[in-house]
Amino acid sequence: MLEAMFFIAITAEAMTAALAAGRRKMDWFGVCLLACVTALGGGTARDILLGHYPLYWVHNPYVLLLVCGAALLTIAMARVVDRLRWPFLLLDALGLVVFTIVGCNVAIEMGQHPLIVIVAGMVTGIVGGILRDVLCNDVPLVFSSELYATVSIVTGVIYYFGLQANLQQDLVMLVAIAVGFALRVVALIWKWEMPKFVYDKDLR
Numbered sequence: 001m002l003e004a005m006f007f008i009a010i011t012a013e014a015m016t017a018a019l020a021a022g023r024r025k026m027d028w029f030g031v032c033l034l035a036c037v038t039a040l041g042g043g044t045a046r047d048i049l050l051g052h053y054p055l056y057w058v059h060n061p062y063v064l065l066l067v068c069g070a071a072l073l074t075i076a077m078a079r080v081v082d083r084l085r086w087p088f089l090l091l092d093a094l095g096l097v098v099f100t101i102v103g104c105n106v107a108i109e110m111g112q113h114p115l116i117v118i119v120a121g122m123v124t125g126i127v128g129g130i131l132r133d134v135l136c137n138d139v140p141l142v143f144s145s146e147l148y149a150t151v152s153i154v155t156g157v158i159y160y161f162g163l164q165a166n167l168q169q170d171l172v173m174l175v176a177i178a179v180g181f182a183l184r185v186v187a188l189i190w191k192w193e194m195p196k197f198v199y200d201k202d203l204r
Contacts (some may be wrong), residue, residue, distance in 0.1 A: 001170075002098065002102070002103065002173060003102065004054060004103055004152050005094065005098045005177075006067065006098055006099075008065065008094070008095075008169075009091065009094055009095030009098045009099060010039040010040065010066065010067060010095070010102070011039075011066065011067075011070045012088060012091035012092060012094075012095055013035075013038050013039040013092070013095055013128060013129075014035035014036075014039045014066075014067040014068075014070040014071050014074075015035075015070050015073070015081060015088070016038070016088050017031075017034045017035040017037070017038035017071065017072045017132050018031050018034070018035050018071040018072075018074035018075065018078075018112050019069070019074060019078065019081060019082060020034065020038075020132060021034040021071075021136075022075070022078055024136055024137075026043065028075065030073070031071050031072070031074075032067075032068040032071050032072070034071075034132060034136070035067050035070065035071035036057075036064065036067050036068065036183070037067065037128065037131045037132060037135065038065070038128045038129065038131065038132040039128060040057050040064075040067065040128065041055065041127050041128035041130075041131040041132075042099055042103070042123060042124040042125060042126065042127040042128040042129075043055075043056045043057075043099070043102070043103070043124050043128075044056070044057070045107065045123050045124075045127040046103050046107075046123045046124045046127075047106070047119050049120075050106065050107060050110060050112065050116075050120060050121065051112060052106055060127065068070050074202075076116065081085060087171070088167065089188060090185065093151075093180075093181050093184035093185055093188070094181055095125075095175075096125045096126070096152055096155075096180070096184060097125070097152070097153060097155045097176065097177050097180035097181050097184070097192070099121075099124045099125040099128075099152075100121040100124060100125040100152045100155045100156050100159075100180065101121065101124065101155065101156075101173060101176060101177065102121075102123050102124055103120045103121040103122070103123060103124025103156075103191065104118070104120060104121035104159050104160055105187065106120060106124075107119075107120035107121070108160070108163070108178060114160060114164075117156065117160050118153060118156040118157060121152060121153075121155065121156035121160075122149055122152040122153055122156060123174065125149075125152035125155075126142050126149050126152055129141055129142060130142055130143075140190060146187065146193060146194075147183065147184065147187035147192050147193065147194065148184070150194065151180050151183050151184045152180070154180060154183060155176050155179065156174075156176075156179070157178040157182030158179055158180070158199045159172055159173065159176035159177060162175065162176065165191065
């Protein structure tokens with residue numbers, strides 16, 4: 001089930017990245033590259049930081065075809081896809097928590113410290129979006145006060161410590177996904193935000 005949700009999530013991330021590329025008038029190569037960076041960047045960053053090789057998309061190269069195919073399909077269906085804002089927000093929320101759990105699993109299998117497990121999950125969940133926004137010359141969403149990284153951290157904490165409590169893995173996974181997904185959706189609806197640091201005093 002987690003694997004199926006993972007593929008749905010990377011497909012959705014690739015399609016939203018393709019729309020972002022289209023708004024900036026990128027060529028088809030740029031669309032596919034931005035889709036790959038967004039959908040696979042978090043897992044790539046995690047694997048590099050943890051020394052976990054081969055990288056996921058190197059070990060499973062067909063995932064590149066899935067991501068690029070989703071991006072090119074978005075070009076053909078851009079007018080329809082662009083209207084589906086809420087479905088893609090929901091899929092993005094699902095992707096965030098699923099990527100987080102996948103990242104936690106990789107770190108757990110490597111025997112990493114609990115703090116590193118949580119960080120690995122967060123990196124997997126948020127770095128792809130950060131890279132997309134940087135390449136599009138935008139302030140990354142995760143830095144603009146929205147509850148995004150926080151959702152990933154909460155999901156990772158629930159998942160890791162649920163496993164440490166010797167609860168059944170599928171149950172822990174479902175609870176972590178449900179809580180993380182619900183928190184992200186509620187944050188979107190109610191516009192919950194992290195406190196901002198504003199300092200505009202001229203130092204000269």
